[in-house]
Amino acid sequence: MTPSYxxxxxxxxxxxxxxxxxxxxxxxxxxxxxxxxxxxxDIALYKKGKIDFLHDKVKADKPPLLLVEILSPKQAVNELTETR
Known part of the structure; x- marks a missing residue:
């Protein structure tokens, strides 16, 4: 799903x-x-650290200090709250 304006x-x-x-x-x-x-x-906040541009990661494996998820117009609240 593409984020809206x-x-x-x-x-x-x-x-x-x-x-x-x-x-x-x-x-x-x-x-x-x-x-x-x-x-x-949408946004993940981590403690300040050095970014290694020579060795990129495809996924983060450490939990962030804060997550921000902005509800999209076509996104249902239950999509965010259901457990997997």
């Missing part, structure tokens, strides 16, 4: 607020592997 704008605004003091690394729509299940939150 408003969804994209909200994600940008939230990330901008979270990044004001540059104490954290923010990742947008990055795949998280949590107990063998993939999740793709």
């Amino acid at each position: 408003n969804h994209s704008y909200l994600a940008y605004r939230i990330a901008k607020v979270l990044d004001q003091d540059e104490k954290y690394n923010l990742h947008i729509e990055m795949t998280l592997d949590i107990s063998g299940t993939d999740y793709i939150p």
